Amino acid sequence: MSRTLLRSVLELRTPATRLLPSTRPTAAAAAATGPLRAAASLRLFNQTAQHIEPVASDSNNAANANLPSSSSFFASSTPSQQQPPAPTAPQQQQQQQAEQQRSPAAPKPLSESVRTLLPILAAQPGHYITVHIQGQRFLVTAGDSVRLPFRLRGVVPGDVLRLTRASVLGSRDFTLRGAPYVDERLFECRAVVTGTESEPLRIKIKKKRRCRREKHVKSKHRYTILRISELRVRTEALNEA
Secondary structure: OOHHHHHHHHHHHOOOOOOOOOOOOOHHHHHHHHHHHHHHHHHHHHHOOOOOOOOOOHHHHHHHHHOOOHHHHHHHOOOOOOOOOOOOHHHHHHHHHHHHHHOOOOOOOOOHHHHHHHHHHHHOOOOEEEEEEOOEEEEEEOOOEEEOOOOOOOOOOOOEEEEOOEEEEEOOOOEEEOOOOOOHHHEEEEEEEEEEEEOOOEEEEEEOOOOOOEEEEEEOOEEEEEEEEEEEEOOHHHHHO
8 A cells, every 4th residue: 555545544534623714703803803993983973074954044034934835825826716817908909809700790881872872773674783603703684594603502493592792783874883792781682593404424535645545534514503583672771771
């Protein structure tokens, strides 16, 4: 047996007398660290600044006295106790203008020339009028038939329409022109819807160059026919005005 093997066998037989290092500090270590901890705590205590509340001056007390308390602030901010501010002059003018726009406008008084010449105009025969229907002007007299260049919606044959927008009203010798329209109180013009007229069916062929495809567009417009049934000058407007 070699010396190396004999030494290893002897080491295995001997009990382990080596102890693990203890985590607890020894008395010497504690004695050494005690003064350090005391010095550190003393140093920290000396470096900490003492908190001293500032003394309120008389000016701050006066300013705080003028400020409203929280209870009074919330009480005044409630909408039930708030008073609405008085309207200024521009606001009052705007309110008056809005009320005037909402209320129906009063009819304008007739001029002296209209009061003088309207009975003479009413006494003459053969009155004519230039009426405006959806931006189109038509010079008509009683008994004329008018084909409108469009279809009136919401009307059926037999309905009677009163035309209230006219720019010219006249006879053989006198003419009353509006600026821009004649007062509707001075005349009475009524038209009867006689029916709806359809134009022949039109087919338009649309084609592009170097392309054999053709597109056929069909159109068939409808027009409303009116007949002027009544046209007279109202002299009663002089008494009403």
